[in-house]
Amino acid sequence: MTGDERFERDLRAALDDLAREPAPERLVDRVAGIPAQPALASSYPTRLRLAVRGVGSGLGLIAAGVAIAILAVAIRQGGGVGPAPTGGPPGGGAGASPASGGSPTSSASTVVHPSPVPAGFEPLSATFVSVDDGWVLGSAPCGGGRCAAVAQTADGGATWSAVPAPATSVGILGGGAAANAGVSSIRFADRLNGWAFGPELWATHDGGATWRREAISGLPAAAPVMALETAAGAVHAAAYDPAHDFRIASAAIAADDWRLAPARVPVGAGPVPQIDLVLAGRAGWIVENDRTVVAGARLEAGAWRAWQPPCLDVVGPGVLAAADEQTLVAACAVGAMAEPQGVHLFESTDAGTSFGETGSRAPLDSVAGVAFPVHSTVVAAGENRQGAVVVGSFDGGRTWRNVTPAGRGSFADLGFTTADQGIVIVAEGNGTSVLLMTRDGGQTWAPVGF
Numbered sequence: 001m002t003g004d005e006r007f008e009r010d011l012r013a014a015l016d017d018l019a020r021e022p023a024p025e026r027l028v029d030r031v032a033g034i035p036a037q038p039a040l041a042s043s044y045p046t047r048l049r050l051a052v053r054g055v056g057s058g059l060g061l062i063a064a065g066v067a068i069a070i071l072a073v074a075i076r077q078g079g080g081v082g083p084a085p086t087g088g089p090p091g092g093g094a095g096a097s098p099a100s101g102g103s104p105t106s107s108a109s110t111v112v113h114p115s116p117v118p119a120g121f122e123p124l125s126a127t128f129v130s131v132d133d134g135w136v137l138g139s140a141p142c143g144g145g146r147c148a149a150v151a152q153t154a155d156g157g158a159t160w161s162a163v164p165a166p167a168t169s170v171g172i173l174g175g176g177a178a179a180n181a182g183v184s185s186i187r188f189a190d191r192l193n194g195w196a197f198g199p200e201l202w203a204t205h206d207g208g209a210t211w212r213r214e215a216i217s218g219l220p221a222a223a224p225v226m227a228l229e230t231a232a233g234a235v236h237a238a239a240y241d242p243a244h245d246f247r248i249a250s251a252a253i254a255a256d257d258w259r260l261a262p263a264r265v266p267v268g269a270g271p272v273p274q275i276d277l278v279l280a281g282r283a284g285w286i287v288e289n290d291r292t293v294v295a296g297a298r299l300e301a302g303a304w305r306a307w308q309p310p311c312l313d314v315v316g317p318g319v320l321a322a323a324d325e326q327t328l329v330a331a332c333a334v335g336a337m338a339e340p341q342g343v344h345l346f347e348s349t350d351a352g353t354s355f356g357e358t359g360s361r362a363p364l365d366s367v368a369g370v371a372f373p374v375h376s377t378v379v380a381a382g383e384n385r386q387g388a389v390v391v392g393s394f395d396g397g398r399t400w401r402n403v404t405p406a407g408r409g410s411f412a413d414l415g416f417t418t419a420d421q422g423i424v425i426v427a428e429g430n431g432t433s434v435l436l437m438t439r440d441g442g443q444t445w446a447p448v449g450f
Contacts, residue, residue, distance in 0.1 A: 114161035117151045117450040123425050123435045124170070125185040127194070128417040132156050135163075135208060136435060136450075137186035137196055139170040146170055148183060148196075150208060151450055156421070157437055160450045166202040166211040185413070189230040189253040199224030201237065205254055216249045216258040223247075227277035231284075236299070238265070238275040238286060246275055246288060248297060248304045261297075261304035268294035280322035285309070285352055287330075289317040291337050298352055310346045310355040318346075321372035326351050329397075331362065331370040331380050343367045343382060345397045359397020364389075369424075371442070373416035379403065379442040381411035381424060390414070390424060392442045404436065404445050416442075 118140040128134035132154055140149040148165040171182030183202060188194035196202040201214040215221060219239055226246070228237040236250045237258070246265040249258040267273045268290030276287045284299030287309045293316075296309030309330070311318035316336030322328040328348050335341040343364040346355040364382040371379045379392045386406035393400045408429030416422035420441050427433045436445040 115163075117160050117162050118149055121149055121151060121450050122146075122433045123151075123450075124412065124433065126413050126423045126425060126435055127187045128421070128423065129188050129190050131418060131421050133188075133191055134417075134423075135186055135188055135194065136160075137165070137183065138433075150186070150196075152208060157435075157448045163208045164211065166196045166200075166213075168200055168202065168213075171198050171200065185228070187228055187230055187235075189233075189235060193230075193235075193253040195228055195230075195235065195237075197225040197228045197237065199226070201225045201228075203256055212256075214256060214258070216247075216260065218260045219247060219249070227275040227286075229277050229279045229284075231279035232282045236277065236279065236284060236304075238277050240267075240273070246273070246286075248286065250304075263297050263304045263306055265297050265306075266295045268292065274317075276319050278320045278322050278328070280328070281325045283322070283325040283351055285320055285322070285328065287318060287320055289319075292316055293318045293332070300351075307352065309352075310348070314344070316340075317367075319367055319370050321370045321378075323372045323375055327372075327375060328352060329358075329370060329372050329378060330355060331367045331378075333364075333366050333382075336366065340365060343380065345378065345393075347397075359393065360399065362393070362397075363391055363400050363402070368411045369414035371414050371416050371422060373422065373441065374419045377419075377441055379414065379416075379422070381414045388426070390436075390445065394441070394443070403438075403442055409433075 120141045121138050123136045123138040126134060126136045134153050134157065136151045138149050138151065139146040148168060148170050150163050150165040151160040152163045153160050166183055169182035171184040181200060183196040183200055184198040186194065186196050192205055192207050194204045194208060196211065201216070202211045203214050204211045216223070216237070216239060220242060223239045223241055225237050225239045228235065230236070230253060233253055234250055235253050236248060238246050238248055241247045244267050246267065248261040248263060248265070250261065251258045265286060265288045267288065270290035273288060273290040276289065278285045282299070282302070285307070286297040288294045288296065293309055293311045293314070296307045297304050298307035309318070311330055311332035314332050314334040315338045316333035318330045318332035320328055320330050326349060330346045331343055332346060333340070334344050343362040343366070344357055345359045345362060347358040348355045362380055364380060364384050367380055367382040369381045376396050377392070377394050378397055379390060381390045383389070384406070388409045388411065389402050389406040390404040391400050392403040410427045412425040412427065414424040420439055422438045422442055424436050424445070425433055426436060435448040437448050438445045
């Protein structure tokens with residue numbers, strides 16, 4: 001029997017016994033002699049990355065099978081191949097450093113050991129880049145207090161694992177110069193590039209394995225980032241400038257090269273200015289609320305320019321959502337600062353150039369967020385006489401109904417990844433919070449366990 005024949009026999013035996021025993025040591029030695037090949041896909045905490053390129057012979061294909069067998073055996077037995085990031089939540093980013101680099105990892109043999117999400121994890125903000133891949137920023141008990149923690153899923157929220165968090169505190173985005181340190185929100189553009197912000201700004205370019213503190217040139221170091229979204233290969237952030245207005249900065253998702261737009265968004269006379277930032281493809285809109293709608297900006301042809309937002313005359317705040325680059329809605333609390341008349345819906349079909357009231361009044365007295373996954377569906381979160389509730393319309397705003405039970409608390413990150421799948425975080429009145437997900441276009445919502 002030749003050496004290659006013996007090798008193939010051993011391979012078949014190893015595959016047959018894959019779930020029970022490790023591959024023979026001589027197979028490990030044989031595979032170790034195969035030259036490494038460039039990676040074809042990215043590495044994630046709960047996923048295996050193995051690429052074999054340029055394999056032209058039967059022996060090469062067998063060698064690839066052995067590599068897969070050995071890696072699978074290692075994973076089934078709780079081991080791993082290659083180095084893995086250390087630490088994880090709680091602890092505000094163990095294993096990450098403010099000085100760590102921002103380039104993606106490239107080792108084709110790295111498997112990251114999944115860690116359980118820490119007990120007592122409370123979600124603050126969520127982001128999904130596909131129906132499967134998502135991250136949740138939250139807090140977890142540590143050292144008598146609470147530290148920043150991040151959970152990641154690769155199966156649409158069915159299971160979660162802990163990954164490193166930025167090495168900072170959990171922030172409370174109170175608005176303006178009063179915003180404290182830390183981060184309170186998270187967004188990812190794809191499986192590699194993400195940001196934690198509010199009021200600090202941190203970036204990752206390796207799927208959350210490492211994080212680095214960011215600065216926006218032209219703004220004071222302490223200028224709080226109040227909103228951040230990403231689309232079409234770019235990331236846009238709105239930061240509060242002590243000069244008493246908001247500035248908009250943009251960068252390519254993998255570059256960390258932030259550039260300030262000339263446009264400025266003025267701040268109103270109220271005590272807590274808030275920014276609502278919405279992107280759809282290469283279009284974008286900003287509404288600044290300070291008790292009422294004050295000002296806005298629009299992204300057109302790659303540049304942010306001053307824009308007259310809807311609901312400037314309704315004497316109340318408004319929030320935006322876009323179904324595409326041309327179609328968006330504004331949910332505005334008409335008369336909230338004078339004679340309250342509830343939440344009304346306004347729609348634009350020309351990228352925000354004009355708006356007209358549409359549908360019937362939503363069953364809310366105040367509104368915290370709105371989502372517009374498809375032209376016929378509008379979902380809004382806010383409060384009515386029953387308490388905090390999410391309501392939905394599935395006929396373009398003509399009729400509405402509660403889609404979550406009313407209760408105490410507030411809302412964050414209402415949004416949809418697809419026409420069917422969406423998320424919202426409810427901060428309940430007892431100090432706890434819960435992530436809710438819908439998989440039927442907003443008709444029903446269910447809590448997600450970590």
